[in-house]
Every structure is written in structure tokens, then in C-alpha cells.
Amino acid sequence: MPLLWLTIVVLALSAAGFILGRQRALASADGNSRMLHSLPIYYGSNAFMKSVVPAIGLMLIWLLVQPLVIENRIAEMIPASEVPEGSNIGLLMSEVRRTADGLNNAVAAGVLDEETASNARADFTDITQRLKDAGQVVTNRITQPVLRAAQAYREMSASSNMLMTIAVLIVALLGTGWGVMQSGRDFRARNVVEQGILAILIAAASVAILTTVGIILSLIFNTVEFFRLYPAIDFFTLLEWAPSFSGRGGASSLGILPLLWGTIYISIVALIVAVPIGLYSAIYLSEYATPRVRGIAKPMLEILAGIPTIVYGLFALLTIGPLLMNVFGDDGVGWMGGGRSVMTAGIAMGIMLIPFVSSLSDDIINAVPQSLRDGSYGLGATRSETIRQVVLPAALPGIVGAILLAASRAIGETMIVVLGAGAAARLSLNPFEAMTTVTAKIVSQLTGDSDFASPEALVAFALGITLFVLTLGLNVFALYIVRKYREQYE
Template sequence: MNISILLLILALIGVSSYVLGKRRAMALAGGRPSSMHSRSGYHGSYVLIWALIPSALILAAWLIISPIIVNSAVHESFPDDIKAQPEAQQSLTYGMVVSIARGLTQVSPQEYDALKADPATARAVLASKGVAIAGDPQPFMIESAEKLNNMSAVSRIAMVFVVLATAIAGAFRALRGLAPRFRARNKVEKVILGALVLASSIAILTTIGIVMSMLTEATQFFRMVPAHQFFFGTVWDPRFAAAGSTDSSGQFGLIPLLAGTLYIGFVAMLVAVPVGLFSAIYMAEYASPRLRSIAKPLLEVLAGIPTIVYGFFALTTVGPFLRDISAQINGLATGDYASFIQAQSVITAGFVMGIMLIPYVSSLSDDIITAVPRSLRDGSLGLGATRSETVKKVILPAALPGIVGAILMTASRAIGETMIVVLAAGVAARLQLNPFEPMTTVTVKIVSQLTGDLEFTSPQTLVAFALGITLFAITLCLNIYALYIVRKYREQYE
């Protein structure tokens, strides 16, 4: 049975359980809701929970565990010479078995006999069924594929029986436990509370999983390359090793990448924060409702443009424009029309990234400024302050914690940007202060180190995880510091 059909049947059982639960609760109460501890809807929800949650948990566990057991059994059926091969070769063999198993579901009994008779014929028959495999299927592959199909079919039938039986048994168990004074509401609310706790824990568990996965690989990198060479090195030259090599030759200095990340992010914030904040102040305090209803959606359209489009814009328009205008300025000043701004440079990437970040600062700051109580504005204006004085001395201080949070979110967005930097600032890891020269960032090098058919056994690839965990730590420190600032200023207005 298809999983979608099984889920549909479970949904029908759940709806039926809810209706039966409501009706049974009303029948036990003699049609008098006042004699019941909980409303009939809670009784129905209680029965629905017992019908769906245990069966859904069993279904999820079955879908995870069953393939592991089946795959292990199929691997055990391989001949000893196949088991002695490297893991990569065994994976290739198992992939062929899976493809053959998919083709066996389409062959007739006569064709099945031909499959076992001749490998070349078997390959032709499978190809006629739309199944392409790398080589001629061996007899043990046909047997393993048949075993895979049989075990999968048995597992599927058993899963359907157990899941449906659990759903029905859970519904009957809950129906038998209903009574007029049964505290169904308390039971249902406990389940809802557990679901809310689980949902709120997903973000924390996801963060922990990401950090642990990066730490595991980063630890292997630091076993090959000393930490002080990575954190305090001023030269980035990884020198990719051959596949399968663990050669640690090369220089993995973080300083040039970190400097490029902070430099480009700083230039972007210089563009985004003033423009975004001033536009938010204008739309929140000065613009008419009609103008606000038009300008704000148009400004937020910028946030929906893919970053690769911004990268093309920087590469084809902003970069050449800055290069040409610098050549004209240099020519007028010295007579030499050589450009002192390269098309790919820090200022190009920072300017375009700042344009991309304007909607984040503007929209978030606008919402924060608008949320400042009206009484603060009226009180300031009533004391004789002008509108600009009210904005400067009342509204902005009151909204400062939220604005700091908006700027922090924007800074995190700038630090994590990749595509604009690749196209507008280049990939050269350089340590310099000239904003008219190219630099690169940590995120760009993470992508470049993981690009291609590489194994995670050499420092040239494992360094990407060290870069990732370093970037995570920097962002975490920024968040902690911003939280401290927000709390410090918020105390003045509570």
C-alpha cells in the first residue's frame, strides 16, 4: 500500500474517532453538556489523539528502521568476495541490486527465467523496462534483488497491518475510557503543551546538531593543522592535494578571509544603515498614508530579488561604472586615464550588498518605530517640541533596542552573503586596506573548498568546517553583545 493512501486512511480514522468520541461523550452525559467536566469536543480530540499519535509514531519509526534492516540483510546475502571489496565498490554493487529490484517488478515469469540464464540478456531485458545499470547483472545480484523485493513487500504489509491496528486499538481504548466527569480537556491540553515544547525545541536541537557536525570535522582539521597557524596566519594558500591524500602542505591563514568579511560587511552597513533608517523614519513619521502604502511595498521588493541577480548587477553595471568613472577622475587630475578602482573590489561588493540590505533595515526599523506608543509622541508635541525633536529625542531612544536588533540582523545577513562577493569582490584572499582592490570572505572560501568531487579526508576540504564554526562563533558573540546593549537601554523606558 502506498504511504499516501495509508496516511489518508489514518486521517479518515482520526476524523471518525473524533466524531465517535463526541457522540459517545454526549450519550454518556444523557445529552446534558452541563453534567460533563469537559466539552464534547475535548472528548473527541482525546479519542483522535489516541488513534493518530501512537500509530503515527510507529509509522515514522518503521519507515526509518525497516530500510536499515532490509539493506543490512541484502548486504549479508552478497558473496564473500563482494563483502571483501572496499565500501565504495560494495555501495556500487548495492546500487545495481536496487536498480535490478525495481526492474524485477515489471518482468513476466518467462523474462525472469531469462534474467537468471544470461547476464547480457538480463541487461537487455532490464533496459527494455527502462532500468539502466552500469554492467551485466550477475546471478547473485538477481537473487539479492529478489530478496530485497520480498523483504520490502513483507515489511510494507506488516507496517500497514500494525499501523492500522494500532490506530483502531487506540481509538477503542480511548472510547472505553470516556465518562461524563472524565477530564478530557486536561489530557488534551497536556498533549498540546508537549507538542508546543517539541516545536520550540526543534530550533535548539537543529542548532546543536549543526554545531556538533561542524565541530566533529573541524576537530579533524585541527589535528592536521595547528590552531595557531589557522587563527593567526596571514596567508591563505590551501594548495589542493590529490584525491585521497592527507597532505597538509599549504597555508590556511584565517586573517585575510576574516578581514575581507568584516571589511565588505562594514562598507555594506555604511550604505544600508543610514539609507534604511532614514527611509524608515520618513515613512513612519512624515509620509502620508497614501505615499507609505506605495513606497514601502516597492522598497520591500528589493528583499525578494535573488542575490545572484545583485551579483550580476554588480559585475556588469556597478563595477564597470566605478572603474570608468575613476579612470575619468584620474585622467582629469593627472592626465593618466588609468583606473584606480577595479571592477571587482571591496567598494563594489559593499555598495551592492548595502543596496540589498536596505529593505531589511528599513522594514524592520519602520515596524519598530511605528510600535512606539502614541502617547510618547503626543506628550512630546504637547510640551512644545517640534516633530524632528520628537523623533530625535523621544521616538528613536524608545525604539533603540529594536533598531539595534534590526541592525544586528542586517549585519548577520551581510556576513553570510556569498554570491555578491564572488561576482563583485573576487576570490583573492588578500590582506589590505584599499577599498578599491579585490578581497574575499569566509563564506566564499567555504564554497570553493567544498566544490568538486572531494573527500573529507584532507585539510584542504576539512578547513571549510573550521571556517564555518569560526563564523558561527563570531555571529554568536555579536548576538550576545547586542543582547546586552538592548537590555541596557530597554531598562530606561520600561
């Protein structure tokens, strides 16, 4: 049964349980709802929850676990000799899944009948030719073992889906019956429903925590695997980034220092652009602008925050780079050899960060009590003196925290760097040279059919956890600054 119809059937059973539970509760009180412990709706809700929550939960868990179990069983069926040189079983399983999808599409289109598509003894040449004629072959590396594995994959998936349908319907029926049977006059339905809702809310809140834990664990496990293949001391001390992919020969030099330098250098340029403009605009909007001007200027400024980063990258590549070349290129002072450089990416990233710094600083400055300004004016200070000597010192911890948060945002940027800074990993002080960052190299390392058993691909996880620790440290430091030096006013 398709998932949509299965979900509809479960909801229908749960709705029936809601109606029956409510009616049974009223019947137990001879139709007088005042004799019930809880309102009638709680008895119906109890039956509904006992049906829908276990059934949908079982379905979700089944859908998460089913692919892992089936793929492990299919992988055991494929001989090791069938794995191409330079590849791995994971890539071969991708071919199996694509072939299985092709068989499903062919059956749906009437090109193959179900018996032929599922028959492991069917003629390999005939099936592949019919799939090619129908345009259902999405891989050029289909072999007989891959086809047989795809047929087994389809069969196991169909059997598993059938078992899931039966199990989910049984659980829904049992839950409905249990909830209806509980609907008696003295049953504390409200307490049970409220506890169930609390459990659902806790589960929903736990999703974010579990997701974060899963991401961190995946980074840690793959990083540990990388350091088993490549020395950690070389990774953190070498001054060269020169990965050697399969088939190219040579040894890889995977030093992270050039990438960290490019990341920090571009982020510094971005902050040099973003912090003064963002801070000055926040001071103007909060202290000098009239309500009408502020109502127009602030939304216009924050529009920058809604522009996709790929657009900033194209802006850096097509506009900022050529402008810098006209001044610092061969036609100017000759410092810049191409449109892609640290300055190109840094300026574009700084423009992107302006609304980030401006909005946070504006909120922090507005949080300074008006009484401090009035006291300063009463002592004879001008508006500029009040801002410089009263408002900014009071808001300084929050502003510093906003700048550090903007720095962590700059460190994690990817698209602007890919398009504006280039791909050269180098240690240089010249801001008009092309460089790259950790995030850009993570993208390049994991692009394509990489062998995830090699250090050249696993290094992306080591880069990722290094970047994670760096940004986490900045965020923690920003929160520390804000909390330690924050001034609270009545």
C-alpha cells in the same frame, strides 16, 4: 502499502474511533449529555488522538531510522576492496541507492520482473544491459557488488516497509480500541484531551530547539574531526588559504584569516552603503513624509527585501561591476583589474540591506513618544533640531542594534559574494581587488563528490562553526545594546 494510503487508513481508523467514542459516551449516559463529565466531542477526540498520534509518530520515527539501519547493514556487505581509491563508503552507498532506484523504475516500467530484479543470482551482464537499454542506469560506475547491494537494499526496504505498515496499523487499532473503551460517563475526557494537545504543542515547539541543537552538534563533531587531521593553531593563524585536493599533491594551507578578512571587509563596505541610506530614509518616512507619501514609499522600499539574493548577485556582476570598471578600471584610474571586487559585492549587498536597516530604524523611531517631540517644539526647537537632539538619542540603542543585526546578515551572505567578489582568498586593503568570504568557501569546499574523511572537506564545518560563533556574538551584542540602553516610555 504506499505512505499516502497508509496515512489515509490511519486517519479513517481514527475517525471511526472518534465516532465510536462519542457514541459510547452518550450511550453510557442514556443519551443525556448533561450526565457526562465532559462534552461528547472530547470523548471522540480522546479516541481520535490515542489512535492517530502514536500511529503517525511511529511511522515518522520508522521512516527516519529505517534508512540508517538499512544502509549500515548494506555497507557491511560491501568489501573494502570495492571502495574506489579517493572515494569512501558513503559515495559508494550513493551509487547503491541510485542503482536501487533504477531497479525500481525498471520494474515499474516492465523492463524487469520483480523476481529478476530481486534475485541475487541473476546474471549481472543481462540486468545491467537491460537497465541501460531502458535508460534506467544513472551511474557509470555500476559493478557487480554494487548491483547485489542494490538488490539487497530493495529487499530490505520492502520488508521494512511491510513491517512498518503492520506495526502502524496495529498501533492505530489498539489506540482506537483503548480510546473507545475509555469513553465512559465518568471519564475525564476533557482533561486528557487538553493535556494531549499541550504535549503536542510542546513537541512542536521542541522541533526548532532540537533542530538547532542538531545543527550545532553536527558542526562541533565534524570540526573536532577536522582538527584531528589538521592543526587548529595553523587554521587560526596562517595567512594563506591554499587547499590541496586528493590527487593534486602538496600540503594544504588552510588559514582562515584571509577568509575572515574578506568577510569583514565586504560587510563593512555593505554597511557603509546601507546604514546612511537606510537611516536617512527611515528619518524621512517617520518624520517628514506625509501619510500618502509614506504609504507609497515604504512598501516600494521594502520590495527590495523580497528580491532573491541571486538577483542581487547578477546585478552586481552585470551592472555594478562594469560601472566600476568604467571609472576605476584600465580606462579610468587603473585601480581595478576586473569586474569582481570587494566594492562590487559590497555595494550590491548594501542595497540589499537598505530595507532591513530602514524598516527596523523606522519602527524604532516611531516608538519614541510624541510627547518628547511636542516638548521640544514647545521649547522653541525646530523639526531638524528635535530629530537630531531628541528623537535620535532616544532611538539610538535600537538603531545600533538594527545595524548590528544587519551586519550579521551581511556576514552570512553567499550568492552576492560568489558572483560579485570573486574567489580569491587574500589579505589586502584595496577594495577594488577580488576577495572571497567564509560562506563562499564553504560552498566551494562542499561542492562535488568530496571525500568527507579529508581535511579539505571537513574544513567546511570548521569554517561554518567559526561563522556561527561570529554571527552569534554579533546578535548577542546587539540584544545586549538594545536591552541595556533601551528607553521605555509610558
